[in-house]
Amino acid sequence: MDLKFLASDRVEALVSHLMxxxxxxxxxxxxxxxxxxxxxxxPAAVVLDYxxxxxSVKKYFQPPxxxxxxxxxxxxxxxxxxxxPLDAVLLGIHSYDRAAxxxxxxxxxxxxxxxxxxxxxxxxxxVGVSYEPDEFHFSGSVGIGPxxxxxxxxxxxxxxxxxxxxxxxxxxGEILAGFDLPQAxxxxxxxxxxxxxxxxxxxxxxxxxxxxxxxxxxxxTAQKCxxxxxxNIVCPTCYCFxxxxxxxxxxxxxxxxxxxxxxxxxxxTEVAGGEVFRGGLAERQRHRVLRKFKYLSDRTGHxxxxxxxxCTAYCTxxxxxxxxxxxxxxxxxxxxxTAV
Amino acid sequence: MKLNELxxxxxxxxxxxxxxxxxxxxxxxxxxxxxxxxxxxxxxDLGHQPGQFVEVSLFGVGEAPFSISxxxxxxxxxxxxxxxxxxxxxxxxxxxxxDKLGIRGPFGHGIDVExxxxxxxxxxxxxxxxxxxxxxxxFVLDRRDDFGRLIICYGSRSDEELLFTEEREAxxxxxxxxxxxxxxxxxxAWAGRTGVITTLIPGLELELGxxxxxxxxxxxxxxxxxxxxxxxxxxxxxIYMSLERRMKCGVGKCGHCQINHSYVCQDGxxxxxxxLKSLEEAL
Amino acid sequence: MAAKPRVAIFDFTGCEGCELNQLNFENQLLDMxxxxxxxxxxxxxxDRPGEYDIAFVEGSLSTPDCIKxxxxxxxxxxxxxxxxxxxxxxxxxSMKNTRPIEEVREEVYGKDKYLFPTLPALPLSxxxxxxxxxxxxxMTQIEFLKVFTALVMGKQPVEPTSAVCVxxxxxxxxxxxxxxxxCLGPVTRGGCDAQCPSVGQYCTGCRGLVPEPNxxxxxxxxxxxxxxxxxxxxxxxxxxxxxxxxxxx
Numbered sequence: 114m115d116l117k118f119l120a121s122d123r124v125e126a127l128v129s130h131l132m133x134x135x136x137x138x139x140x141x142x143x144x145x146x147x148x149x150x151x152x153x154x155x156p157a158a159v160v161l162d163y164x165x166x167x168x169s170v171k172k173y174f175q176p177p178x179x180x181x182x183x184x185x186x187x188x189x190x191x192x193x194x195x196x197x198p199l200d201a202v203l204l205g206i207h208s209y210d211r212a213a214x215x216x217x218x219x220x221x222x223x224x225x226x227x228x229x230x231x232x233x234x235x236x237x238x239x240v241g242v243s244y245e246p247d248e249f250h251f252s253g254s255v256g257i258g259p260x261x262x263x264x265x266x267x268x269x270x271x272x273x274x275x276x277x278x279x280x281x282x283x284x285x286g287e288i289l290a291g292f293d294l295p296q297a298x299x300x301x302x303x304x305x306x307x308x309x310x311x312x313x314x315x316x317x318x319x320x321x322x323x324x325x326x327x328x329x330x331x332x333x334t335a336q337k338c339x340x341x342x343x344x345n346i347v348c349p350t351c352y353c354f355x356x357x358x359x360x361x362x363x364x365x366x367x368x369x370x371x372x373x374x375x376x377x378x379x380x381x382t383e384v385a386g387g388e389v390f391r392g393g394l395a396e397r398q399r400h401r402v403l404r405k406f407k408y409l410s411d412r413t414g415h416x417x418x419x420x421x422x423x424c425t426a427y428c429t430x431x432x433x434x435x436x437x438x439x440x441x442x443x444x445x446x447x448x449x450x451t452a453v
Numbered sequence: 454m455k456l457n458e459l460x461x462x463x464x465x466x467x468x469x470x471x472x473x474x475x476x477x478x479x480x481x482x483x484x485x486x487x488x489x490x491x492x493x494x495x496x497x498d499l500g501h502q503p504g505q506f507v508e509v510s511l512f513g514v515g516e517a518p519f520s521i522s523x524x525x526x527x528x529x530x531x532x533x534x535x536x537x538x539x540x541x542x543x544x545x546x547x548x549x550x551x552d553k554l555g556i557r558g559p560f561g562h563g564i565d566v567e568x569x570x571x572x573x574x575x576x577x578x579x580x581x582x583x584x585x586x587x588x589x590x591x592f593v594l595d596r597r598d599d600f601g602r603l604i605i606c607y608g609s610r611s612d613e614e615l616l617f618t619e620e621r622e623a624x625x626x627x628x629x630x631x632x633x634x635x636x637x638x639x640x641x642a643w644a645g646r647t648g649v650i651t652t653l654i655p656g657l658e659l660e661l662g663x664x665x666x667x668x669x670x671x672x673x674x675x676x677x678x679x680x681x682x683x684x685x686x687x688x689x690x691x692i693y694m695s696l697e698r699r700m701k702c703g704v705g706k707c708g709h710c711q712i713n714h715s716y717v718c719q720d721g722x723x724x725x726x727x728x729l730k731s732l733e734e735a736l
Numbered sequence: 737m738a739a740k741p742r743v744a745i746f747d748f749t750g751c752e753g754c755e756l757n758q759l760n761f762e763n764q765l766l767d768m769x770x771x772x773x774x775x776x777x778x779x780x781x782x783d784r785p786g787e788y789d790i791a792f793v794e795g796s797l798s799t800p801d802c803i804k805x806x807x808x809x810x811x812x813x814x815x816x817x818x819x820x821x822x823x824x825x826x827x828x829x830s831m832k833n834t835r836p837i838e839e840v841r842e843e844v845y846g847k848d849k850y851l852f853p854t855l856p857a858l859p860l861s862x863x864x865x866x867x868x869x870x871x872x873x874x875m876t877q878i879e880f881l882k883v884f885t886a887l888v889m890g891k892q893p894v895e896p897t898s899a900v901c902v903x904x905x906x907x908x909x910x911x912x913x914x915x916x917x918x919c920l921g922p923v924t925r926g927g928c929d930a931q932c933p934s935v936g937q938y939c940t941g942c943r944g945l946v947p948e949p950n951x952x953x954x955x956x957x958x959x960x961x962x963x964x965x966x967x968x969x970x971x972x973x974x975x976x977x978x979x980x981x982x983x984x985x
Contacts (some may be wrong), residue, residue: 355707373906384699396734431957
């Protein structure tokens with residue numbers, strides 16, 4: 114494998130090199146402690162050493178507000194929204210977020226393939242970066258290590274004084290062409306040490322989660338939960354949405370938009386007439402967790418949780434998805450027959 | 454297998470753009486319900502199965518799912534029975550023949566009528582559950598020779614809320630239809646039967662093994678009807694149920710209609726009862 | 737199109753800030769006026785005719801006279817819109833509801849208290865049927881415009897019910913709790929685009945409690961973050977005393 118070395122003080126130069134070819138989106142400082150993905154205008158603002166962004170790259174392919182069509186009320190005509198490929202370099206992406214996009218790709222391509230998402234997905238060059246797991250990451254437990262290069266075109270692994278640069282695909286080689294880098298001489302990058310673990314391998318989790326249906330853990334979690342929906346809104350594999358009409362003040366036209374929605378919110382299952390099909394927070398918590406660890410994995414063999422730790426890190430009430438799953442595991446080991 | 458290997462490459466499509474259809478007729482069914490007759494451009498065939506639904510939208514107001522009430526045997530237009538309960542339905546009620554409305558669909562898994570052929574068909578419909586079931590009823594009536602007996606159990610909260618008066622009269626008179634109706638609370642003018650829908654089931658003449666049953670009604674009804682049907686000896690395999698959920702996108706993306714792992718807009722709204730047993734949230 | 741809807745605007749106990757906000761629609765005011773006839777608005781004009789299609793009402797009900805007037809407005813209006821925290825949930829005025837009414841009366845009016853009959857400050861909905869709520873202190877222009885266009889189209893506006901947290905997460909705001917401050921966002925209705933947390937403030941709960949609030953869990957959040965539950969509850973009472981008093985009983 115051909116490995117190059119990118120010294121920390123040349124990161125800026127690399128960003129400039131990429132910006133000459135395509136728009137670049139990368140993590141940048143936002144607020145006092147946080148980092149968010151944004152379009153790069155100043156190469157020096159790019160931050161490659163960070164723990165997580167509140168929103169993942171999902172926001173570029175399924176924007177929080179996404180116009181579906183424009184309508185004209187005067188003649189009841191409409192036009193489809195113009196959807197353009199992102200056609201950009203996504204730089205400094207962690208492996209779990211790349212894995213989340215694989216999952217969304219599946220959701221938006223299987224059954225009825227959706228143009229809005231799939232069109233935006235085109236033309237992306239993925240440049241990944243390794244990370245040091247913090248107190249919330251548990252990607253290792255779902256099989257996605259910090260050095261996982263799957264899905265990336267170029268991957269940067271942190272080593273002393275800079276990054277080891279691996280060209281993963283031909284596309285990756287093309288985007289780096291003309292940017293001279295020396296051979297990497299350093300040793301192997303650190304594979305990272307996780308502080309959070311799910312106690313059971315994914316292959317066995319389906320069985321455990323199936324048996325967890327009537328577990329007291331859902332009611333106990335509900336006691337602590339305010340139902341604010343933050344866990345849905347920050348999740349990189351949540352893709353549920355609602356549709357809204359916006360009418361201009363002249364009342365001559367407007368737009369139909371889809372907006373992010375979440376299964377933790379009360380109205381999510383409410384139908385006209387007032388019936389709410391998942392009324393309690395316990396049922397909603399159960400649905401949220403089983404969607405990540407059972408429903409979609411039954412179908413695909415892959416967990417729909419990528420271990421980014423966002424739902425836990427950004428939960429004001431401190432509800433930990435790892436604790437919920439581990440509680441299900443330990444209950445199962447004590448009483449493996451409580452399956453419904 | 455890797456996730457991207459599970460994806461079968463297909464051309465992405467615009468899933469959320471409606472076809473602009475024309476409202477041809479509006480007929481009140483009772484104080485709350487209205488029957489809308491809709492025509493696609495050029496009188497195109499909707500191509501639906503009984504039990505399927507469409508997404509109806511009005512620009513600036515919104516979009517919502519409605520079950521198709523007409524039988525696929527009757528071409529040219531299709532019918533939607535709609536209760537006034539929300540934003541969109543209020544505005545729909547104000548439309549006039551000739552007005553435009555957006556249609557997407559048909560969506561979902563309806564009634565596989567092929568599997569009903571040669572069988573006695575038992576329909577159990579509560580309240581507006583009769584709206585989609587009417588599609589099946591008229592299908593059977595239009596293809597009379599393909600099916601055995603047609604047995605209809607229809608329950609409503611009150612006689613004022615009963616739907617499809619003329620058609621009900623015709624079913625009552627039709628010697629090929631075994632029609633039963635009951636209301637929870639009858640008005641002084643009500644001369645028919647009073648009691649919940651389950652009270653109709655014990656008295657039915659059923660030929661077990663030859664009967665298939667389709668149930669549709671308010672959420673609270675299913676468990677009780679199921680018990681009544683099973684106590685008559687109907688097998689799980691002979692029972693189908695049409696479930697209501699919040700079908701927003703109709704194409705298995707938006708997540709609102711999910712019952713455990715199942716998307717009602719894809720696997721339902723009509724489920725074969727044995728498949729529902731693994732869905733704890735269903736009934 | 738039929739005749740333009742007749743609109744009336746009324747105020748009860750409040751600061752009239754919401755109404756001032758309605759006058760501040762410099763860019764949209766003319767468009768708005770194109771759709772409706774404003775037949776009654778004390779803040780901007782002074783003539784008073786009969787019936788209204790839409791009545792926008794600001795302020796809470798705090799005297800026997802208020803009750804009479806709101807009943808009269810309800811009788812004359814097809815659609816009644818409560819505008820702002822005072823009208824929707826009682827607002828700041830309802831803080832007085834946490835104390836014996838006589839004590840409050842005496843404190844404000846002293847020996848003349850008998851000249852000023854007073855009631856606990858009530859949201860409009862506790863006396864008459866309210867068709868639409870425009871929440872917030874003050875109500876936001878964006879939301880008012882949405883409600884306004886919906887009503888002009890003759891449809892029921894959608895009222896946001898999820899917590900402020902949703903909007904903070906969409907904007908990638910650093911959580912106020914991470915900044916060591918009390919924030920009422922987790923139990924407060926959003927729809928405000930998380931205005932206050934977005935500019936370094938905390939959520940004051942002005943849009944009212946979310947439906948079915950889990951206040952016990954909210955208390956745990958405060959405790960885990962080492963913040964004062966008493967202080968938070970005091971702040972929650974600023975706009976929500978009426979509802980909190982109701983939850984108590």
